[in-house]
Amino acid sequence: GQSLEQPSEVTAVEGAIVQINCTYQTSGFYGLSWYQQHDGGAPTFLSYNALDGLEETGRFSSFLSRSDSYGYLLLQELQMKDSASYFCAVRDLDYKLSFGAGTTVTVRA
């Protein structure tokens, strides 16, 4: 099976940088991905790592260390609209996603 751990809440001010860590235990690893979900909305894809290292997509970056079973999502230049829940997820051989419990990011003015 799969299990993922991520912090439940993070609060930061506009313009700040936030890092959301995710540790995982899996029976088979086929990549770590990150999703953003605003209240009442569906998740949207942010970033994906299959290999070790950093992936940068605009203000969002994601990092993976397979040897440590660890990854993080970095949110830079925080904006009010970044207030949302963020989920890490691992994919198995059958393309099924297992999600972490989610991290609620609150951005304050």
Next chain:
Amino acid sequence: GAVVSQHPSRVICKSGTSVKIECRSLDFQATTMFWYRQFPKQSLMLMATSNEGSKATYEQGVEKDKFLINHASLTLSTLTVTSAHPEDSSFYICSPQPQSYGYTFGSGTRLTVV
């Protein structure tokens, strides 16, 4: 990413009735569709996987006779919640198996059973 249309977005039904949720892939052929359920302030939990032309597979603890899944074509998968009860009230989301690595999701259906 793939475009998925999910309907209805919200539905309120009485206990004991059935509700059908549709998920259509608009710009690709989805051979596999994943169905998730999300309770308030919780994560997405995979309920079942539908495969075009074959029986759906259900995750442990999900009643297959209660959550009927049909995937009759490459563009349409449906989830029917039968004999709904208040505890079935949740946010239901579909997601097609991606062609690359970025999963897309339907807009979700908020089901309230009264």
